[in-house]
Amino acid sequence: MSDQINDSRRSFLSKAAIAGSITIAPGVFLHQTAQAKPDDQAVSSKTRWGMLIDTDKCAKGCTGCVDACNNEHSLTGHGRPETDTQYIRKVSLVEKQTGHEISLPLMCQHCENPPCVDVCPTGASFKREDGIVLVDKHICIGCRYCMMACPYKARSFIHEVIENQTLSAPRGKGTVESCTMCTHRVDKDGIPACVEACTEDDHNAMIFGDLNDPNSEISKELKKHGGKQIRADLQLNTGVRYQGL
Amino acid sequence: MSKRFLRISLIFIGSILLFPAQGMAGTPFPLIHEPEGEGVECVEDEDEMRRNHMNYILHQRDKTMHEGIRTETYSLSKCIDCHVQPNDKGEVPTHENKEHFCVACHQYASVQIDCFECHADRPQKFIKRDSKPQALRQQLQEVLAEKDMGDAQ
Amino acid sequence: MKKIEYTKIKGHSVPYYGLLAGLGFMILLGLIATWYMEHNGHYVTGMTNQIVWGMPHVFAVFLIVAASGALNVASIASVFGKKIYDPLSRLSALLAIALLAGGLVVLLLDLGRPDRLIVAITTYNFKSIFAWNIILYTGFFGIVGAYIWMMMDHNMYKFKKKVGLAAFVWRLVLTTGTGSIFGFLVARSAYDAALMAPMFIIMSFSFGLAIFILVLMASYNWTGRELGDAVIARLRNLLGVFVAAVLYFAIVYHVTNLYITEHHGVEKFILRDGGIYTNLFWFGQILIGGLIPLALIYAPAVKTCRKTLGLVSTMIIFGGLCQMYVIIIGGQAYPMEMFPGYEVSSTFYDGVVGQYSPSLPEVILGLSGVAVSLLLVTFAIKVLGFLPTSLADSIADPHASK
Numbered sequence: 001m002s003d004q005i006n007d008s009r010r011s012f013l014s015k016a017a018i019a020g021s022i023t024i025a026p027g028v029f030l031h032q033t034a035q036a037k038p039d040d041q042a043v044s045s046k047t048r049w050g051m052l053i054d055t056d057k058c059a060k061g062c063t064g065c066v067d068a069c070n071n072e073h074s075l076t077g078h079g080r081p082e083t084d085t086q087y088i089r090k091v092s093l094v095e096k097q098t099g100h101e102i103s104l105p106l107m108c109q110h111c112e113n114p115p116c117v118d119v120c121p122t123g124a125s126f127k128r129e130d131g132i133v134l135v136d137k138h139i140c141i142g143c144r145y146c147m148m149a150c151p152y153k154a155r156s157f158i159h160e161v162i163e164n165q166t167l168s169a170p171r172g173k174g175t176v177e178s179c180t181m182c183t184h185r186v187d188k189d190g191i192p193a194c195v196e197a198c199t200e201d202d203h204n205a206m207i208f209g210d211l212n213d214p215n216s217e218i219s220k221e222l223k224k225h226g227g228k229q230i231r232a233d234l235q236l237n238t239g240v241r242y243q244g245l
Numbered sequence: 246m247s248k249r250f251l252r253i254s255l256i257f258i259g260s261i262l263l264f265p266a267q268g269m270a271g272t273p274f275p276l277i278h279e280p281e282g283e284g285v286e287c288v289e290d291e292d293e294m295r296r297n298h299m300n301y302i303l304h305q306r307d308k309t310m311h312e313g314i315r316t317e318t319y320s321l322s323k324c325i326d327c328h329v330q331p332n333d334k335g336e337v338p339t340h341e342n343k344e345h346f347c348v349a350c351h352q353y354a355s356v357q358i359d360c361f362e363c364h365a366d367r368p369q370k371f372i373k374r375d376s377k378p379q380a381l382r383q384q385l386q387e388v389l390a391e392k393d394m395g396d397a398q
Numbered sequence: 399m400k401k402i403e404y405t406k407i408k409g410h411s412v413p414y415y416g417l418l419a420g421l422g423f424m425i426l427l428g429l430i431a432t433w434y435m436e437h438n439g440h441y442v443t444g445m446t447n448q449i450v451w452g453m454p455h456v457f458a459v460f461l462i463v464a465a466s467g468a469l470n471v472a473s474i475a476s477v478f479g480k481k482i483y484d485p486l487s488r489l490s491a492l493l494a495i496a497l498l499a500g501g502l503v504v505l506l507l508d509l510g511r512p513d514r515l516i517v518a519i520t521t522y523n524f525k526s527i528f529a530w531n532i533i534l535y536t537g538f539f540g541i542v543g544a545y546i547w548m549m550m551d552h553n554m555y556k557f558k559k560k561v562g563l564a565a566f567v568w569r570l571v572l573t574t575g576t577g578s579i580f581g582f583l584v585a586r587s588a589y590d591a592a593l594m595a596p597m598f599i600i601m602s603f604s605f606g607l608a609i610f611i612l613v614l615m616a617s618y619n620w621t622g623r624e625l626g627d628a629v630i631a632r633l634r635n636l637l638g639v640f641v642a643a644v645l646y647f648a649i650v651y652h653v654t655n656l657y658i659t660e661h662h663g664v665e666k667f668i669l670r671d672g673g674i675y676t677n678l679f680w681f682g683q684i685l686i687g688g689l690i691p692l693a694l695i696y697a698p699a700v701k702t703c704r705k706t707l708g709l710v711s712t713m714i715i716f717g718g719l720c721q722m723y724v725i726i727i728g729g730q731a732y733p734m735e736m737f738p739g740y741e742v743s744s745t746f747y748d749g750v751v752g753q754y755s756p757s758l759p760e761v762i763l764g765l766s767g768v769a770v771s772l773l774l775v776t777f778a779i780k781v782l783g784f785l786p787t788s789l790a791d792s793i794a795d796p797h798a799s800k
Binding site for chain 3: 080086089090091096097117118120140144145149150156157158161173
């Protein structure tokens with residue numbers, strides 16, 4: 001008699017457990033994809049990193065993102081603005097016909113079809129699987145062809161000897177560099193320094209996230225309100241999009 | 246050209262090329278400071294590292310650069326953290342100094358390396374950083390201000 | 399036409415050694431300039447993040463383009479069978495190699511990391527036209543070297559036509575590649591045109607021939623060899639055709655751009671508002687490099703005067719350098735059209751015309767490339783028989799009575 005009761009209880013418990021785990025399982029898997037990429041795992045094209053910048057929230061005189069980037073990568077000035085490196089800069093626009101003013105930060109747009117990658121003779125300018133466009137400075141010969149080719153003038157050439165580099169930005173004379181979307185942070189589940197600074201100062205003009213994930217904040221925002229590419233006619237499908245342009 | 250002239254010029258060129266051999270007698274044998282601490286070991290055998298450290302470094306750099314793999318075992322910065330330490334006087338050698346761990350051997354073996362043109366040559370905690378990055382923004386703002394004033398005129 | 403005899407020049411005289419020494423000294427200055435730029439970094443030059451390619455590239459691209467054109471004379475002889483150019487073929491091929499070597503020296507020494515040359519010739523991104531150019535340039539040396547061998551070796555003479563054809567095709571591809579370096583760039587309004595490639599081909603014809611004529615006349619004048627009017631007249635007429643063709647391409651390029659509203663900005667810049675670029679375009683490229691040479695080539699009064707031909711060739715070379723300057727540097731100086739209809743300003747010089755003033759080390763490097771080319775030719779004609787002993791009308795002219 002007790003066997004009978006135990007059997008039915010057992011079967012009920014096991015069915016309940018199965019039903020319960022089937023309910024919870026998707027949540028567990030979803031939670032796993034949101035965890036940091038382990039150090040020994042390669043980046044994959046399942047992710048495409050992107051940025052969304054709302055120019056209406058970007059104040060003309062504010063340089064928070066620029067300062068944060070300069071600090072993060074220890075970009076020193078040499079008193080030579082024409083040759084000093086700028087990964088990101090603030091651009092002020094005034095429409096000639098209407099007088100309308102816009103302010104926005106401009107950095108490497110991390111295009112899906114980057115002209116800089118096409119023209120690099122050694123392949124030093126390359127696009128990572130997750131969409132971030134980088135310069136492999138180990139094989140860069142400093143020909144500056146990518147700087148000629150970039151439609152956003154995003155790249156800088158290092159015109160002098162560099163010392164005391166930080167870990168996050170190995171950089172040296174004679175190679176070309178540009179915004180890396182802070183891969184050293186992103187690969188460890190962080191966000192770029194510029195976005196962090198903008199968010200911490202409560203301006204919230206910049207969002208960073210995975211364009212391939214329909215549930216990410218950036219994807220939802222883009223779906224609802226759209227986001228323009230600068231020089232969209234070139235059809236480069238940039239990873240950085242702007243609102244208010 | 247006469248044979249005599251040819252012979253003399255060959256001897257001349259040959260003797261110039263032999264000059265460095267004299268210098269070798271005077272090159273100091275590299276002194277490598279072992280990292281201190283108990284149970285501290287390199288990631289590979291000493292013999293293996295002597296012969297093949299460049300392969301580990303080159304392989305790792307491609308993996309980090311192209312695939313975003315940031316494991317620490319063969320990371321260059323970890324090598325630096327362990328091997329580049331202050332000397333007896335408390336100074337940390339830079340790559341211009343022949344006391345630097347990497348430079349000591351490389352200068353002796355006359356194999357040029359360009360790692361430290363881009364990579365930090367000593368652990369971050371020994372690198373003094375002043376507020377230069379702010380200076381960059383200030384300079385750039387001054388440039389902007391000049392232009393604005395120019396436009397206003 | 400009599401059989402042509404080729405002899406080495408004697409090269410014993412003081413002026414000859416003086417020339418070698420002078421060119422060698424120029425090259426030494428170029429090496430010092432290179433060391434200075436490479437050791438300190440490019441901030442000592444006039445090149446910046448706005449104007450990334452400067453005087454060295456103007457000289458380098460000019461020399462490379464002229465190199466391909468210098469081979470023209472040999473091609474016309476071997477491929478198109480015009481006998482009067484046959485004796486000139488060896489010098490033509492030699493000059494082609496020498497000019498290319500000079501141009502490449504300048505290009506490579508200006509790299510940010512010239513120590514990575516091995517990387518450049520072993521690691522290729524085949525989508526890059528630059529990578530293809532590296533292969534095309536090194537292949538050019540091989541093919542033209544083989545071409546010279548065919549010309550000089552009695553046993554190989556029967557292969558001359560085939561190798562000559564291969565060299566002709568190779569250099570068309572090479573110059574197309576050089577023009578496409580600019581033509582493939584969507585970023586800048588002055589480039590991004592399929593026309594750049596054929597325009598560079600036509601420029602190569604003109605500049606290469608002008609340099610060839612100068613080298614030919616100088617080497618015959620200074621060694622006391624006879625150079626007849628028949629050869630000179632043919633070269634002169636050919637030069638006139640090429641100069642006219644370059645003007646044609648310039649007209650087509652600018653008229654097309656003037657039609658396209660999107661390109662009005664860059665056209666206004668080059669043709670009217672660009673300051674130095676406008677001046678170099680109208681006075682340098684069009685007037686001195688095009689119209690005046692045309693007038694002097696065809697004007698009956700000076701048609702046969704050799705000094706005039708020398709002057710004309712020099713003017714064409716000057717005009718060519720101006721054209722390169724306007725294309726390469728003017729094209730970069732004009733701000734990128736990122737926000738059409740907006741006034742743009744930033745700390746990175748967006749929206750403003752890029753400022754550039756050539757620095758001394760850059761100019762010296764460029765000139766030393768020219769010196770490398772000239773030194774190679776000066777040395778080679780002493781070592782091997784590149785020059786016919788005589789190009790008098792009785793020998794060189796296929797129509798001369800025997």
